[in-house]
Amino acid sequence: MSSSTRLLLTLAIGAALIFASSFIDELHVYYGAEIAVYLIAISSIVLLTGFSGQLSLGHGALMAIGAYSCILSYNGWHLPLVGALIVGALTTAFAGYILGFAAARLRGPYLAGATLALAVGIPSLANQFHVLGGETGLSFDVGDIPQWVTNSWFVKAGGQDYTSYKWYFLIAVSCALPTIWVLHNFLHGASGRRFKAMRSHPAAASLIGINIARSKVLAFTASSAVAGLAGGLFALVISTEPNSFTLSLSFLLVTGAVLSGISNLYGSIIGAMVLVAIPELSASVATHLGNSEKVIANLPGVITSLLLILTVLILPNGAHWKPSKS
Amino acid sequence: MSNFLQTLLIGVSSGSIYALMALALVLVWRSTRVVNFAQAGQAIISTYIGYEANFHLHNYWESVVVAVVAGAILGAAVEGLVMRPLAKRIRGTAATDIAPVIATLGVLGLIRSLAGLIWGNTFVQYPSPLSAKGYTIGKTVIQFSPQSAAIVVGTALVMLAFALLFNYTRLGLALRASSFQPEISRLAGIKVDRIRLVGWACAGAAGAVAGALVTPTSYLSPNSLDLLLVSGFVAAVIGGLDSLVGAGVGGLILGVGFAFILEYIGASLTFLSGFIILIFVLLVKPAGIMGKRGGRSA
Numbered sequence: 001m002s003s004s005t006r007l008l009l010t011l012a013i014g015a016a017l018i019f020a021s022s023f024i025d026e027l028h029v030y031y032g033a034e035i036a037v038y039l040i041a042i043s044s045i046v047l048l049t050g051f052s053g054q055l056s057l058g059h060g061a062l063m064a065i066g067a068y069s070c071i072l073s074y075n076g077w078h079l080p081l082v083g084a085l086i087v088g089a090l091t092t093a094f095a096g097y098i099l100g101f102a103a104a105r106l107r108g109p110y111l112a113g114a115t116l117a118l119a120v121g122i123p124s125l126a127n128q129f130h131v132l133g134g135e136t137g138l139s140f141d142v143g144d145i146p147q148w149v150t151n152s153w154f155v156k157a158g159g160q161d162y163t164s165y166k167w168y169f170l171i172a173v174s175c176a177l178p179t180i181w182v183l184h185n186f187l188h189g190a191s192g193r194r195f196k197a198m199r200s201h202p203a204a205a206s207l208i209g210i211n212i213a214r215s216k217v218l219a220f221t222a223s224s225a226v227a228g229l230a231g232g233l234f235a236l237v238i239s240t241e242p243n244s245f246t247l248s249l250s251f252l253l254v255t256g257a258v259l260s261g262i263s264n265l266y267g268s269i270i271g272a273m274v275l276v277a278i279p280e281l282s283a284s285v286a287t288h289l290g291n292s293e294k295v296i297a298n299l300p301g302v303i304t305s306l307l308l309i310l311t312v313l314i315l316p317n318g319a320h321w322k323p324s325k326s
Numbered sequence: 327m328s329n330f331l332q333t334l335l336i337g338v339s340s341g342s343i344y345a346l347m348a349l350a351l352v353l354v355w356r357s358t359r360v361v362n363f364a365q366a367g368q369a370i371i372s373t374y375i376g377y378e379a380n381f382h383l384h385n386y387w388e389s390v391v392v393a394v395v396a397g398a399i400l401g402a403a404v405e406g407l408v409m410r411p412l413a414k415r416i417r418g419t420a421a422t423d424i425a426p427v428i429a430t431l432g433v434l435g436l437i438r439s440l441a442g443l444i445w446g447n448t449f450v451q452y453p454s455p456l457s458a459k460g461y462t463i464g465k466t467v468i469q470f471s472p473q474s475a476a477i478v479v480g481t482a483l484v485m486l487a488f489a490l491l492f493n494y495t496r497l498g499l500a501l502r503a504s505s506f507q508p509e510i511s512r513l514a515g516i517k518v519d520r521i522r523l524v525g526w527a528c529a530g531a532a533g534a535v536a537g538a539l540v541t542p543t544s545y546l547s548p549n550s551l552d553l554l555l556v557s558g559f560v561a562a563v564i565g566g567l568d569s570l571v572g573a574g575v576g577g578l579i580l581g582v583g584f585a586f587i588l589e590y591i592g593a594s595l596t597f598l599s600g601f602i603i604l605i606f607v608l609l610v611k612p613a614g615i616m617g618k619r620g621g622r623s624a
Binding site for chain 2: 049053055057102105106107108109110112113114116117118120121122124125247251254255258293294295297298299300301302304305306308309312313316
């Protein structure tokens, strides 16, 4: 399939999803929006871990950077939403670029530990500086849905109220699909091949002239940009509280990426659906178990952790990782 | 008593806890070349078990012993049930660096959620007979309590015990040999898998001591040892991740550093300064960072 065919297909899928959303009830459309946000976030981990072989436990913190810079630029400079999301992605890319230099020198567990420290450190900053809004986070009000959306024929076709959750879905899908398209081209082009070579055999990769350090920094920067975009959307759709960008979010993203098959970009959709489905599933299980507060709060964690452990044990190389012949 | 000396004392007592945690990480790293991110989680479970024991036995010191035994069993269980099967599957594949890290994270997540499921996400007290009120010197009350003293002494005893174990016993020799040259140790008749299990159990016990000693100074909840998760790792890396002495020194350096940052700069920056110290150490003193195996003695 050529790149332009894929672009057309992507646009067609997007149009179909948005058209369909005007017929579906609000709650399910909202789940769709959540899936789109997690899809972007997981694809950033797939790029970094699955392709370039660097493990980050700090992507929750990078998403926080994206979210806060997006909101601050939206509220402060009155940028359009698209502009604010781009500012969020670029700011996070810059942070990732700096972090990438440190990361490129670190291996497996050391990189994991360093990014872990980042994931614990960054969200506590929000409580330190007044401008970051403290524990409740900043308010992110994108205002009314534009007239051209509510008046367009594909929205009216559904005959239902076009609520703000559907508007969020439209925004998230219009960000997610192009992101996947760009990432596909990026990862199946020269950069992606360099990443794969670097991951599976660093020595051979550097012998054929690949600059390992530069490739690692590039991977970290690109992954951070995607994570920053996901952060802005996360703030819009899910939550702006600093407490939702903690270590748990980073773990959740790694879990999603592992469930996706770690180096499978399109598998991200499965990972994203599982991440959204688990809290809902466990809520209904908790209802059967008598609705105790302990169960409601902790069952999702038990399920995701068990899934993570089992997936790593059964498919330690991911769906596509082949044994290297060293 | 001067502010400076007080801060130093606080640093030494919290640094002792970091040192114990770092010691646990080092023990696991030496026996299986894995950084066990679940270590703080294991300590949570063993501390909760200690808390239950204290509730029934009404004796803090006996409950610490129960916690240590539970921690050792838990450590061996994690190695035997998760890490060893995984290690056998990933030998010689591209995932050797990453899969174990992800697996320990999974164990951490599982332990935290299970602790919440069993004991709830509320704060509970795990009191010790020693006072957590500071000693009075002259007319001022300093922030160094009998419990802090117990932490420092307990850490020193554990360190000493491990030093004796590693240097003067046959088991210590086997532990050293199988981490240094597993294949040759196997030829020499050492049951390497069993020795690794012992390494993980020792680490679990050390982590359990840390949890049981530090918890009476504050409270216990499924997330209450989160700081130890990061600071134990940072302390271990400062010490080179491979040396028991390094773990002790790294813990003390970090504890004192944190105490001064807390005293003179601000509370919210403590976590982030952990990250900065870690990056600084990793970039400036790369010994052990690039995976060089030279110079690894007991």
